[in-house]
Amino acid sequence: MRPMANVPFELNGKSVYIAGHRGMVGSALVRRLAREDVRLLTVDRSEVDLCNQAAVVNWFARTRPQVVFLAAAKVGGIVANATLRAEFIYDNIAIAANVIHAAHQNRAEKLMFLGSSCIYPKLAAQPLSEDSVLTGPLEPTNEPYAIAKIAGIKMAEAYRSQYGCDFISVMPTNLYGPGDNYHPEMSHVVAALIRRFHEAKVSGARSVVVWGTGTPRREFLYVDDMADACVHLMKTYSSAELINIGTGEDITIAEFARIVAEVVGYIGEISFDTSRPDGTPRKLLDVSRLASLGWRARTWLTHGMRQAYHAFLAASATSNKRSEPCSC
Secondary structure, eight states: OOOSSOOOOOOTTOEEEEETTTSHHHHHHHHHHTTSSOEEEOOOTTTOOTTOHHHHHHHHHHHOOSEEEEOOOOOOOHHHHHHOHHHHHHHHHHHHHHHHHHHHHTTOSEEEEEOOGGGSOTTOOSSBOGGGTTSSOOOGGGHHHHHHHHHHHHHHHHHHHHHOOOEEEEEEOEEESTTOOOOTTTSOHHHHHHHHHHHHHHHTOSEEEEESOSOOEEOEEEHHHHHHHHHHHHHHOOOSSOEEESOSOOEEHHHHHHHHHHHHTOOSEEEEETTSOOOSSEEOBOOHHHHHTTOOOOOOHHHHHHHHHHHHHHHHHHHHHHHSOOOO
16 A cells, blocks of 8 residues: 555556546546556446445456546535435445445555535535534534445545545535536526526526525536546645545525526526525635645636536537437
């Protein structure tokens, strides 16, 4: 195993496994790593279920990846987290446990575990520093998912401490961009609003309803920036301490909704359903540790949202084309 000092880690010539390569973050990592001299390893869920320990162990033994990006996870918005609580905690703990242990067993040189900013206490001091984990109660709506992610962080720490594995953990803020899930109820706020405003524009609806009061503040990071940060940290960071990935800037959900409406081209009214949960009042990451390592986000929110909307339109066109009856 490599020493734990923060010395440059060489990716060139390595076999790199992206767990969750079809997800939003995983597909962004595929795009980013195409610029590196690496041999990418991916495997579909139909071939290897990451919740199945034996399948994961056997696949690692056959392929023996040298570098692992653990981006696979069961994810969703407030509704999904509130209604699929057992699935969210079981699947995500199983994925983390199986992949981290298999990476250790097969002597992977380095592993990056991707967590989530929901690991931080609901009322933690803002901006959220990496040291605030486990200092208070979690947001109840996504507690099972958060606990699973905390378990992954602690596993990476434990394997590093006991076995000397160069395993690190990163915490992304709210992500958006190509590859997002646009389910009308199970998606995150960015994808949900893109779909809602687009459908309102197409139908000519006079108003769009946004869940909650619109007052919570959120930070948004374009997913290709996230992938670039992950590659940067894989090369430059080696520590048991987790590290935040974000922009260091936030806006209210109401302000964000107006940006989405402008990007989509919707000109109707925006109202708020205050009977719906708001979630955590504010989530802004302290990214000073990341900045000290020489990385900052480059994609402005409005530009990134235009890219995200174009990706949504492309995905919708592909979906519609597949659903058309065959004319042959």
